[in-house]
Amino acid sequence: MGVIQGTATIDRLREEIQGVRYREATNTFCRLVTEEDRSLKDTIKAAIASAAPYVQVPSHLMRLPSGEMRGVNYDHTILGWRGAISLMGELGGSRGILPNIQAMWYVPQGLNVWEQVVCEFPGHYARDGEQCGRKFPGPDAEVNRFDGPAWNPPKIYFRDHAPIFGGSVDDRLGRMNWAIAEGDKAEAYGLFLGLAGEPEHRKRLKDAILFAGITDLQDTIINRGGYQNIGHKALRARALVDIADYLGWDDAHELMYTVVPDLGCSPRLYGLWTEIANICRMEIPDHAAIPKRSAKPVTERELDGLTEALLWGGPFDVNAAIMALFKRGAGVLDVGDAVVVCFQRYLIDVLEHPNAFLHPTHALDYMNVVQFWVRNFDNPHQVKAIFMGARFMNDTIRSNANFPRDPAMALEPRRNFRAWADAIPIDRILPEIKQYVLAQDAPRSCALVDSYLERTEERHDLLDTITYAACHWQNDPHVMRNGASSLEEFRHNRTSRKDDIVRGYVKHQSRYVKRAPTHDCYRVYADYFHPANG
Amino acid sequence: MQDAHSALDDIWRVRNAAATTLSLAEDQMRRAIRGASVAELTALIETFSPARSGGPDWTRTFEPLVERLWAWRDTETLAALAEVFRAKGMPWMAVAHALSPEHNPETAIRHPAWARMPAFAVA
Numbered sequence: 001m002g003v004i005q006g007t008a009t010i011d012r013l014r015e016e017i018q019g020v021r022y023r024e025a026t027n028t029f030c031r032l033v034t035e036e037d038r039s040l041k042d043t044i045k046a047a048i049a050s051a052a053p054y055v056q057v058p059s060h061l062m063r064l065p066s067g068e069m070r071g072v073n074y075d076h077t078i079l080g081w082r083g084a085i086s087l088m089g090e091l092g093g094s095r096g097i098l099p100n101i102q103a104m105w106y107v108p109q110g111l112n113v114w115e116q117v118v119c120e121f122p123g124h125y126a127r128d129g130e131q132c133g134r135k136f137p138g139p140d141a142e143v144n145r146f147d148g149p150a151w152n153p154p155k156i157y158f159r160d161h162a163p164i165f166g167g168s169v170d171d172r173l174g175r176m177n178w179a180i181a182e183g184d185k186a187e188a189y190g191l192f193l194g195l196a197g198e199p200e201h202r203k204r205l206k207d208a209i210l211f212a213g214i215t216d217l218q219d220t221i222i223n224r225g226g227y228q229n230i231g232h233k234a235l236r237a238r239a240l241v242d243i244a245d246y247l248g249w250d251d252a253h254e255l256m257y258t259v260v261p262d263l264g265c266s267p268r269l270y271g272l273w274t275e276i277a278n279i280c281r282m283e284i285p286d287h288a289a290i291p292k293r294s295a296k297p298v299t300e301r302e303l304d305g306l307t308e309a310l311l312w313g314g315p316f317d318v319n320a321a322i323m324a325l326f327k328r329g330a331g332v333l334d335v336g337d338a339v340v341v342c343f344q345r346y347l348i349d350v351l352e353h354p355n356a357f358l359h360p361t362h363a364l365d366y367m368n369v370v371q372f373w374v375r376n377f378d379n380p381h382q383v384k385a386i387f388m389g390a391r392f393m394n395d396t397i398r399s400n401a402n403f404p405r406d407p408a409m410a411l412e413p414r415r416n417f418r419a420w421a422d423a424i425p426i427d428r429i430l431p432e433i434k435q436y437v438l439a440q441d442a443p444r445s446c447a448l449v450d451s452y453l454e455r456t457e458e459r460h461d462l463l464d465t466i467t468y469a470a471c472h473w474q475n476d477p478h479v480m481r482n483g484a485s486s487l488e489e490f491r492h493n494r495t496s497r498k499d500d501i502v503r504g505y506v507k508h509q510s511r512y513v514k515r516a517p518t519h520d521c522y523r524v525y526a527d528y529f530h531p532a533n534g
Numbered sequence: 535m536q537d538a539h540s541a542l543d544d545i546w547r548v549r550n551a552a553a554t555t556l557s558l559a560e561d562q563m564r565r566a567i568r569g570a571s572v573a574e575l576t577a578l579i580e581t582f583s584p585a586r587s588g589g590p591d592w593t594r595t596f597e598p599l600v601e602r603l604w605a606w607r608d609t610e611t612l613a614a615l616a617e618v619f620r621a622k623g624m625p626w627m628a629v630a631h632a633l634s635p636e637h638n639p640e641t642a643i644r645h646p647a648w649a650r651m652p653a654f655a656v657a
Contacts, residue, residue, distance in 0.1 A: 222584075314589075401594060402587055402589070404593060404596040404629055406631055406632070
């Protein structure tokens with residue numbers, strides 16, 4: 001660690017974030033917590049507030065001079081915080097701070113996305129996805145200027161607004177959802193702020209914002225380019241609920257500014273929601289009365305059938321499989337749990353190419369939002385959300401399957417390493433798993449986990465090991481978000497196959513494409529927080 | 535019992551008819567592949583482009599097709615095809631890899647879950 005000059009202050013943190021000086025900002029963040037005795041919560045709040053004005057975009061579709069459209073990425077800064085805050089409780093001691101340091105490291109790289117995609121502002125999208133350094137090199141060929149610092153201040157595309165009051169709660173919630181669907185960001189945001197200031201209505205507000213996010217989902221990503229959202233409306237809504245609960249709703253204004261306007265941003269996609277609403281009305285008109293759990297959980301044979309439909313069927317096969325389960329009396333969460341475990345077979349058995357994990361695991365994270373909503377709220381539309389999640393998973397699988405398999409990315413079967421894994425004493429397996437996740441050796445990581453799962457009932461330390469190893473990789477909030485989703489679903493899943501969630505999780509975290517080959521952020525964390533056992 | 539026995543008999547008859555049909559189709563395909571020019575094979579492989587594919591079920595037959603190309607054509611033809619698709623750039627790199635000698639399916643690892651259509655056999 002180099003010598004850091006000057007006092008760490010919140011003002012300094014803000015300047016470094018807005019100036020896209022992510023290494024400096026991360027050091028300042030760590031110093032505020034370790035040297036200035038700022039609470040982690042206050043420092044996270046300050047980081048969110050510093051980024052808030054600069055994460056909105058005019059649209060998630062950009063019209064090109066040719067008349068064609070291209071997609072504009074969704075803000076991921078807030079998704080990193082949501083994952084990190086969730087994982088803090090899962091990882092023991094100071095290890096739980098690591099995901100937060102990773103979230104902090106990413107924040108300055110994730111601002112001003114609209115300008116990043118046209119190479120007018122530095123950050124993750126400009127540097128990596130758009131390869132702007134190659135298109136518009138700076139004076140020093142050795143320096144990629146799109147790694148920061150910024151040469152312009154970031155732009156504000158949506159200014160903060162005042163709360164809107166007046167009218168009954170039902171009226172305001174209805175207007176808010178209508179404003180989101182119609183793209184009236186100012187009205188939606190103002191109504192949200194007004195309702196959020198009234199603690200007695202927050203439970204209904206959370207339910208309403210999750211509903212708004214879950215229902216806005218593309219019907220397919222196949223050959224669609226930017227005309228999709230891969231679940232980001234739901235993911236943002238979940239981030240809002242979790243982080244506001246952590247910060248305290250009275251301390252969450254900038255968080256709301258970060259999240260709520262984007263729910264009304266274009267495109268808003270309700271084709272799938274309309275289809276699912278129609279088939280539910282036709283086939284299960286009393287779906288609102290289906291219980292969350294039933295005495296008729298999903299059988300082994302039904303799990304096999306659902307796996308077949310999700311992985312190898314088409315959209316109508318998925319509709320039929322889910323519909324059959326509801327019609328024969330399974331509960332909402334029974335089916336949701338089944339969808340989560342059946343999907344794991346895709347991660348475990350099928351996926352090989354590191355780039356191919358991205359969309360399917362967005363669908364898993366979306367399904368986690370659905371399950372969270374069903375577990376914690378009562379809403380008559382929840383059955384439909386299970387269909388939505390399953391359809392999204394199936395669509396991403398079919399989208400990947402539209403590309404011929406690349407034999408150069410083939411993985412050696414995990415079973416080839418099973419005898420090797422079984423020969424390792426049980427008390428030595430967890431360090432080995434960490435080592436092979438860090439080496440991104442999926443066959444060996446998976447074989448070790450298979451062996452561990454069969455030799456012991458212990459799961460907490462196993463999940464801790466995989467998660468902590470995964471959080472060594474920087475520049476990618478998806479890692480924390482997927483960790484949070486997987487651990488939460490494992491904890492709640494009641495099927496006989498819940499261990500498949502662990503198998504899918506370790507495959508993902510030991511194979512998914514990495515955005516940086518180094519662990520600089522981890523080293524900053526280690527310098528300040530001195531984790532035991534590395 | 536007699537009905538059940540008849541049903542089994544019928545299913546076995548259908549199975550044999552299907553196997554015969556598939557065997558004849560496989561023979562016909564082999565002759566067509568052996569007689570095809572590089573340009574004709576290129577046109578066939580181009581149907582696996584995501585923009586032209588009939589969907590995932592079509593694309594999942596790519597690996598069985600590649601296995602047959604390796605079995606029924608010489609290495610020079612495969613090398614020529616690999617070169618055609620390598621020249622098309624990144625979107626076709628998976629196809630170029632599949633046609634390259636290091637990924638000859640006789641020596642490469644097969645993935646049983648992804649390759650949903652097993653190597654054809656009626657024996």
